[in-house]
Amino acid sequence: MEAFLLTVMNWSEVWAPLVPLAFLSYKKHQPLFLKPVIVYLFLALFINLAGDLIDVGKQYLPSWLQSNNPLYNVHSIIRFVCFSYFFTALPYTSAGIAKYVIPAVSVLIIIINFSYLENFGNPNHLSGNLLAAEAYLLLVYCMQYYLSKLKNEEDDVTSGADFWVVTGLAIYVVINFFVFLFYVPMLQQDVALAINIWYLHNAAYIVLCIFITKAFYEPSRYQYSI
Amino acid sequence: MNLLDISIQSRVIIGISAMVFLFSSFLIAFITNQRKKLQYHKNLQAINEQQQHALIEQNLQLEERVKERTIELSQQKESLQVALTDLKKSQLQLIQKEKMASLGEVASGIAHEIQNPLNFVNNFADVSSELLQELKELITTQSLNDAAKEEINSLTGDVIDNLHKINQHGKRADSIVKSMMQHAGGNSMGQKEFSDINMLAEEYLKLSYLGFRAKDNLFNAELITSYDPSIDRVEIVPQDIGRVIMNICNNAFYSVREKAKKNLNDYKATIFISTRKEGNKLTITIRDNGLGISKKYLDKIFQPFFTTKPTGTGIGLGLSLAYDIIKVQQGELSVDSTEGEFAEFTITLLYE
Numbered sequence: 001m002e003a004f005l006l007t008v009m010n011w012s013e014v015w016a017p018l019v020p021l022a023f024l025s026y027k028k029h030q031p032l033f034l035k036p037v038i039v040y041l042f043l044a045l046f047i048n049l050a051g052d053l054i055d056v057g058k059q060y061l062p063s064w065l066q067s068n069n070p071l072y073n074v075h076s077i078i079r080f081v082c083f084s085y086f087f088t089a090l091p092y093t094s095a096g097i098a099k100y101v102i103p104a105v106s107v108l109i110i111i112i113n114f115s116y117l118e119n120f121g122n123p124n125h126l127s128g129n130l131l132a133a134e135a136y137l138l139l140v141y142c143m144q145y146y147l148s149k150l151k152n153e154e155d156d157v158t159s160g161a162d163f164w165v166v167t168g169l170a171i172y173v174v175i176n177f178f179v180f181l182f183y184v185p186m187l188q189q190d191v192a193l194a195i196n197i198w199y200l201h202n203a204a205y206i207v208l209c210i211f212i213t214k215a216f217y218e219p220s221r222y223q224y225s226i
Numbered sequence: 227m228n229l230l231d232i233s234i235q236s237r238v239i240i241g242i243s244a245m246v247f248l249f250s251s252f253l254i255a256f257i258t259n260q261r262k263k264l265q266y267h268k269n270l271q272a273i274n275e276q277q278q279h280a281l282i283e284q285n286l287q288l289e290e291r292v293k294e295r296t297i298e299l300s301q302q303k304e305s306l307q308v309a310l311t312d313l314k315k316s317q318l319q320l321i322q323k324e325k326m327a328s329l330g331e332v333a334s335g336i337a338h339e340i341q342n343p344l345n346f347v348n349n350f351a352d353v354s355s356e357l358l359q360e361l362k363e364l365i366t367t368q369s370l371n372d373a374a375k376e377e378i379n380s381l382t383g384d385v386i387d388n389l390h391k392i393n394q395h396g397k398r399a400d401s402i403v404k405s406m407m408q409h410a411g412g413n414s415m416g417q418k419e420f421s422d423i424n425m426l427a428e429e430y431l432k433l434s435y436l437g438f439r440a441k442d443n444l445f446n447a448e449l450i451t452s453y454d455p456s457i458d459r460v461e462i463v464p465q466d467i468g469r470v471i472m473n474i475c476n477n478a479f480y481s482v483r484e485k486a487k488k489n490l491n492d493y494k495a496t497i498f499i500s501t502r503k504e505g506n507k508l509t510i511t512i513r514d515n516g517l518g519i520s521k522k523y524l525d526k527i528f529q530p531f532f533t534t535k536p537t538g539t540g541i542g543l544g545l546s547l548a549y550d551i552i553k554v555q556q557g558e559l560s561v562d563s564t565e566g567e568f569a570e571f572t573i574t575l576l577y578e
Contacts, residue, residue: 116230117230117231117232129232132241136244136248139248140248143248143249143251143252146252147252147255147256147259150256150259151259153263177241177244177245178241181237181240181241182234182237182241185234185237
């Protein structure tokens with residue numbers, strides 16, 4: 001039973017995006033601002049599937065393809081880009097100066113990180129700094145979103161597809177900021193703890209996907225649809 | 227390539243600092259926003275209070291203006307009402323005037339046509355009477371028996387009497403016709419001259435009273451006069467105005483005499499005459515406490531031939547003639563009366 005649960009948790013990065021995507025096939029018409037999220041889900045499914053398949057069959061693969069860690073880095077960048085688009089595409093919420101500053105900061109961090117701190121193609125571990133920075137910047141977006149909602153004095157702040165996506169993402173990044181920040185040192189000191197902590201990441205990812213599913217279920221408040 | 231390593235202590239510091247910074251920023255932004263909102267609401271409330279105040283002031287002004295306008299409108303309504311009443315009165319007077327003018331024309335036409343045959347009747351009655359007188363004298367010279375003479379004298383006497391009666395009534399008819407002719411022919415019997423209206427009123431009042439006393443020496447009436455001494459001599463046709471005063475006085479004396487005949491307790495026949503100057507107008511008021519005039523007759527009394535007197539005592543031309551005379555003088559003749567109590571005639575003339 002435990003092995004089964006572990007397997008389910010290990011493959012959660014693959015099946016979790018399938019939940020909102022399955023629901024999407026049932027309810028195709030979604031607001032335009034959810035388009036980056038849908039694109040992200042497809043890309044995340046593909047990257048995570050590739051990552052897990054590499055992990056399972058790495059003995060059959062050439063040595064340069066035996067690590068899936070660079071895929072996590074790519075996933076992180078894609079997630080950041082997609083959600084940045086999502087936040088800037090949101091109607092009626094002001095991302096303000098953040099929509100210009102945050103991408104610039106992220107580019108700067110990527111350059112500095114992969115110039116002085118980490119190697120992008122490191123097969124031994126993923127880029128904890130990159131993922132932590134990405135989580136932090138996405139959290140800034142989320143905070144900006146909530147602040148904007150409070151400023152606008154909307155009657156119903158806790159509803160709408162955008163709210164569920166942002167909340168899911170906020171939960172995910174708050175939990176994982178510290179996971180990502182301490183993952184590499186933990187991996188060096190206690191591998192078992194690092195693996196267990198990674199289940200926390202997976203659990204947060206499932207929560208994110210469930211919240212995205214809920215967002216797809218929400219009736220659209222906006223005119224645009226895809 | 228040598229890569230820098232971030233120690234776990236640094237990571238802890240960085241992580242906590244980043245989170246503290248983020249949540250502090252969020253908190254500060256939120257509080258600043260709330261304060262701005264609070265200030266905005268305060269300003270809004272102040273503006274609202276100002277607007278409320280202005281609105282109240284405007285309401286008060288509006289109410290004041292509505293009140294003023296309502297007063298203006300009611301005044302306008304009242305003046306319109308007065309104008310309408312005057313208009314109706316004028317309309318009635320005009321109708322009355324037209325009626326009287328047409329009746330006057332008819333009467334004058336008839337009078338003119340009757341005048342000639344009436345002259346014939348009178349003249350031939352006179353001539354016939356003279357002829358019969360001559361016949362009577364002639365018979366006395368003739369040799370007829372006494373019985374025949376007496377018979378002829380008796381018959382001729384009767385015929386002469388009849389002719390006298392024809393002549394007498396013919397003359398009365400003649401005077402009526404002359405009155406009618408006078409009525410139609412501009413009424414004036416003389417030239418305008420400066421006259422003392424108070425003296426004129428006194429003179430014709432007494433003349434009328436003496437006339438009644440001559441017919442009935444038991445008749446008595448109290449005469450009360452009130453003449454305005456400030457009235458100067460005015461340019462009028464004294465005979466015409468005198469006739470008007472006398473006609474009205476005659477009617478007044480007739481009325482009080484008829485009432486006196488009813489032997490009412492404590493009744494004292496009184497005729498009151500007054501003159502008054504009001505601006506550029508002069509009024510002569512003649513009031514009696516006689517029988518008064520019934521309301522239904524008030525709009526008819528100035529019509530020619532309208533009379534309430536018994537047949538033979540009045541021809542109904544007195545007031546009609548008076549009315550026409552006053553109209554020619556550009557004045558007004560009006561009446562006010564309560565049946566059984568009084569009748570008051572007011573002559574209004576221009577005082578220049």
